[in-house]
Amino acid sequence: MAELVLDPESHFPEELGIYFWLYPYWDQVSVRGCGYMVRWGTPPLVISILKFTPLAFMVTWNAHPGFTIPHTNLCDFIVGNGAAPVDLPLGFSNIPPQRYPEAPGDEGIVLHTPLAYIAERSK
Template sequence: MRPKLPVTRGKNVGTCNICGAQNIKLTEDHCPPKTAFVKVRAMELRSIHHSLSVLPGEKLPKGRLVQNGVKYKTLCDNCNNNILGAKCDGEFGVLTHRVSEHLYSGIQLPGYSTFSVRIAPQKIMRSVLGHLKALGVERYEMGRFTEPVRDYLLNTSLPLPEGIKVYYWLHPYRRNVTIRDAALASLELKSTCNFWLLKFYPLAFMVTFNQGNGFSRIINAMDLDRYGSLDFDQEVDLPILFDERDIKHPYWPEAPEDSTMVFYGEESYDAIQKVTKPTF
């Protein structure tokens, strides 16, 4: 049976996935935001289930061809173009472009496996959370974390809500992944943690909710949430780890490993870019 293609376009008028405004004109949100790329390339979008069910050497099932990046028509104009677009996405672009330039230049001084980018972490975290919230048509929800996340996005003076962690690591691969509402299960810890994921060249971001003890060791990445109480505009030198030992497998964490399993929600996609090298 031909796999069902991902649904990215809802009604023209509906409920905004971020602020919950009803009967409002919906606009297309790019995930990751357009600022993350010099040139947005054609991609083929598939459900994670279909991508991961293919054996090595087998052809991937046909996906939905998206010409201008992956877009979800799920946000109102204010959330899309003001809350995220005007206030946060520029900073997100600065981070990803600096990392890309550094990665593509191939400059690596002996003994230095860390590089830093001066950015405002609160804007980066809001950009990641906001664009992942755009996944899924008509997915505005009330819940233990969704309401604090909505308030955090709409009010720039609020700290990152309690219980949320935002990890990041270098992702030097052309495979984009967007996942909302998945769970990582650890057989070793006998526990699960809910997560959202955004991966694209050159960075990956993983948001976890109320993770139990031991998951930080399993995820083993730098975190942005340590800056969760900073002012909205406050900048830090954000370290990016370049050591080979810090670079994860392109399919981590979505492909199962010996000690972990992943359960996916409906909004779990990957998108393969049609070219292998970016033009930095």
């Protein structure tokens, strides 16, 4: 990943997925390298999450082909080395719950280190 960021001539690898969605909440979330499973018996998806108003991002690497992610993949819009401006679609419907995907509830499990954090707005 460092080479991708530091070398302006590098191209985005096919294994990389950068998904984004509208995030209309005050809390900020940062989780690096957690394991995300939605069904027992399937391989976990290794993801990193960064969420702050107005967008949330989920970075994946080499996702299992059977794993469906219901968000727009930023990598599908990258031309060449990613320096060219593009128009990105941003859906205002199908907004996931506030704690998705870091706390999936009954439909899955997420394993992460104590370095993950959530910054909440004080009341």
